[in-house]
Amino acid sequence: MINAIGRDIPDYIEGFGQVKHYRGAFATLPGGNAYGPPIRASRPGAVKVCSGLEELFKLLGLKSGMTFSFHHHLRNGDEVVNQVLAVAAKLGLKDIGVSLTAAFATHAPMIGHINNGVVTSLRTSGVYGPLAVAISGGLLPGPVVLHTHGGRPRAMAGGEHRVDVAFVAAPAADERGNVSGVSGPSACGSLGYAFSDADYASVVVAVTDNLVPFPLAPASIPQNKVDFVVTVDSLGDPQGIVSGTTKVTKDPVGLKIADTAAKAILASGLLKDGFSFQTGAGGASLAAAHYVGRMMREGRIRGGFALGGITGYMVDMLEEGLFKNLYDVQSFDLESVRSLGRNPSHLEVSADLYANPFNPGCLVNDLDVVILGATEIDVGFNVNVVTGSDGVLMGAAGGHPDTAAGAKMTVIVTTLLRSRLPIVVDRVIAATTPGETVDVLVTEYGLAVNPERPELRERFIKAGLEVKDIHELKALAQSIAGVPERIPQGERIVALVEYRDGTIIDVVREAAE
Amino acid sequence: MEVRRSILFVPGNNPGMVQTAGLFGADVLVFDLEDAVAPSEKDAARDLVSMALAEVDYGRVDKCVRLNSLDTFCQADLEVIVPSCPDLLMLPKVHRAQDIVELAGLLDGLEGPYQGKIGILAIIESPQGLAEAYDIARSHERLMGLLMGAEDYTAMVGSLRTKAGHEIAVARSLVVNAAAAAGIESFDAVFTDVNDEEGLAADSLLAKNLGFTGKAAINPRQVKTINDAFNPSPGEIAYARLVLKSLRQAEREGSGVASVGGKMVDAPVAKRAEKVMELAEKLGLPGAGDE
Numbered sequence: 001m002i003n004a005i006g007r008d009i010p011d012y013i014e015g016f017g018q019v020k021h022y023r024g025a026f027a028t029l030p031g032g033n034a035y036g037p038p039i040r041a042s043r044p045g046a047v048k049v050c051s052g053l054e055e056l057f058k059l060l061g062l063k064s065g066m067t068f069s070f071h072h073h074l075r076n077g078d079e080v081v082n083q084v085l086a087v088a089a090k091l092g093l094k095d096i097g098v099s100l101t102a103a104f105a106t107h108a109p110m111i112g113h114i115n116n117g118v119v120t121s122l123r124t125s126g127v128y129g130p131l132a133v134a135i136s137g138g139l140l141p142g143p144v145v146l147h148t149h150g151g152r153p154r155a156m157a158g159g160e161h162r163v164d165v166a167f168v169a170a171p172a173a174d175e176r177g178n179v180s181g182v183s184g185p186s187a188c189g190s191l192g193y194a195f196s197d198a199d200y201a202s203v204v205v206a207v208t209d210n211l212v213p214f215p216l217a218p219a220s221i222p223q224n225k226v227d228f229v230v231t232v233d234s235l236g237d238p239q240g241i242v243s244g245t246t247k248v249t250k251d252p253v254g255l256k257i258a259d260t261a262a263k264a265i266l267a268s269g270l271l272k273d274g275f276s277f278q279t280g281a282g283g284a285s286l287a288a289a290h291y292v293g294r295m296m297r298e299g300r301i302r303g304g305f306a307l308g309g310i311t312g313y314m315v316d317m318l319e320e321g322l323f324k325n326l327y328d329v330q331s332f333d334l335e336s337v338r339s340l341g342r343n344p345s346h347l348e349v350s351a352d353l354y355a356n357p358f359n360p361g362c363l364v365n366d367l368d369v370v371i372l373g374a375t376e377i378d379v380g381f382n383v384n385v386v387t388g389s390d391g392v393l394m395g396a397a398g399g400h401p402d403t404a405a406g407a408k409m410t411v412i413v414t415t416l417l418r419s420r421l422p423i424v425v426d427r428v429i430a431a432t433t434p435g436e437t438v439d440v441l442v443t444e445y446g447l448a449v450n451p452e453r454p455e456l457r458e459r460f461i462k463a464g465l466e467v468k469d470i471h472e473l474k475a476l477a478q479s480i481a482g483v484p485e486r487i488p489q490g491e492r493i494v495a496l497v498e499y500r501d502g503t504i505i506d507v508v509r510e511a512a513e
Numbered sequence: 514m515e516v517r518r519s520i521l522f523v524p525g526n527n528p529g530m531v532q533t534a535g536l537f538g539a540d541v542l543v544f545d546l547e548d549a550v551a552p553s554e555k556d557a558a559r560d561l562v563s564m565a566l567a568e569v570d571y572g573r574v575d576k577c578v579r580l581n582s583l584d585t586f587c588q589a590d591l592e593v594i595v596p597s598c599p600d601l602l603m604l605p606k607v608h609r610a611q612d613i614v615e616l617a618g619l620l621d622g623l624e625g626p627y628q629g630k631i632g633i634l635a636i637i638e639s640p641q642g643l644a645e646a647y648d649i650a651r652s653h654e655r656l657m658g659l660l661m662g663a664e665d666y667t668a669m670v671g672s673l674r675t676k677a678g679h680e681i682a683v684a685r686s687l688v689v690n691a692a693a694a695a696g697i698e699s700f701d702a703v704f705t706d707v708n709d710e711e712g713l714a715a716d717s718l719l720a721k722n723l724g725f726t727g728k729a730a731i732n733p734r735q736v737k738t739i740n741d742a743f744n745p746s747p748g749e750i751a752y753a754r755l756v757l758k759s760l761r762q763a764e765r766e767g768s769g770v771a772s773v774g775g776k777m778v779d780a781p782v783a784k785r786a787e788k789v790m791e792l793a794e795k796l797g798l799p800g801a802g803d804e
Binding site: 255 | 708
């Protein structure tokens, strides 16, 4: 069937099942009641601590066909997924479903587990590194399901995505199962992506290399959600968890784009007291925050909140009084980890509160402006963030579709060309965020406004910004770099791009040899 | 370009920077074939710059190429670059008037019959060049400006190059004076600390106040600061407007003397006001133009 953005998606996909087709950003609504996990009881004196993963597997009688879940707050430093799957393989388990909020290069050992049948399915917001390349080549028996950060808690609350055991990597935990991310050798700050796992998994296991005396308070995930605490030698490599600092770019082209984005925000009229804002951790996104901060200072504007993945740069803005609160679903650097631990205005939020479209109050709906990136954007303003221009998986849907849908103004920042490839194209390889939720594209050659937002266009022109038609930008890119040949792709579907409401907005087909 | 406040140097061997050079608001783009390019890469850089001049739309800017000096690769540079019709050529290490005459002669031989005449910008970066700056400045009709080259100059006289720039104070003024005497433009040296925005702003303002008509930039991030410094300030524009208004009024009333705020408007004040307003009009700044 042809869906609402013109993609021809099969009604049934082998290895996945019946497809719910994308009908529009707000067209699909929920029904029924929320799913609940099994009710558990505990007696005084019961022991939760287990001294190893293998012991836990035997104690719980974990078996083939189960679904295990993990969060990605340890990012490329994570070893918990590898440790758990190694034990599953050792004990002869097969057909394990993995639910991992994002997969990095460190998770390359999963390739071996998929090859030998230990792992047979994967749900994630995005895949990076060797695993991404292997999946693009058809590694998994069925397609990987790429969800959004809001879409995952939605699927868990709706009972569509059920988890047998949640393995929650815990930088600090006590013997009763209180868990925190702000201390310990593997401190990663917010544990926001794991909250839904703690709410909906049948069994919740905290995996820690830092068992601290009871009571660990404040806890991100409290003991009434946690069944077991497993101690391991190490959760992973702290170097891969957080970068020491995240800095504003010095690249003149990135700065020009950021400057234009900031001017567009000023011209939009949204930059006033109570302003709410989200931006990424990339150098150009931070540069946009830098310019926005400068305008807030000059205009004596006190913002409401900044949301999403938090960096030290946003922490500085909080401490300076430019924002009243930070809502932190993921802490990107050491400064944000430290701030979350000490500043009561810096709040840890769940992915559900952050972005689930099927609850009565996700925070993305309260955003004035979000600045987002793109690996490709097409003339219908549809954005790809899950594959490169070569059609190979290389990124994450993350909160991109969620924040774009929620924010009053969604700004995509990208260079017009990357190396010698046009980024503004006729049709993106994998639409992740639908054009109806994207308002502005900013490139180094000027900005384009979604024709559905004529009032924004008027404001930008009045402010003297260089407004172009998106077709004009595409033509400019092609005049510089030529028209790229269409990437050859196989027939087999290797990834499903699931929109936040649970419909399938696009598919990624097997990368050609 | 009618106004040349900022001159941006772009390494001639960097395709990405050559492609995006026009995006930062510089009035003059200088594609560098000299210091930025190793001898083994000169031919590749010439081809890249030549293609860019012919193919890339840089908008309303002056396109300039910094040649290698006359005693090195200049001739080879010219053979590739001249047919691509740059607006200007920048000659480094100009020590005497004859250098400009020699380059002009080479251009006469290479320019096509329907090609406009390419202008020349001379870099004054040696003690000898500075001593002969006025002769150089009036050496040839193609010469449109002098650029102060502070790094080579201070190295040759043996002075310490500092951010404050006291060591080049006299040199700067000599360049400004030589150019003004010959009726051509003068450009201040680059400010090399690309991360010191405040330092650059102060240095640019100093250059403007010394009489330079513009300043060179070695990083696109410096362009806006330089342009802002060389733009007439709102205060300057407002004052110039008052001066011109009082002159017109005096003329209407047949009075020989105009005054603003109780001070007489003499010829230099009037001249300065006209220059400020002309520049503001060219740049389309607020407050410029007729009331």
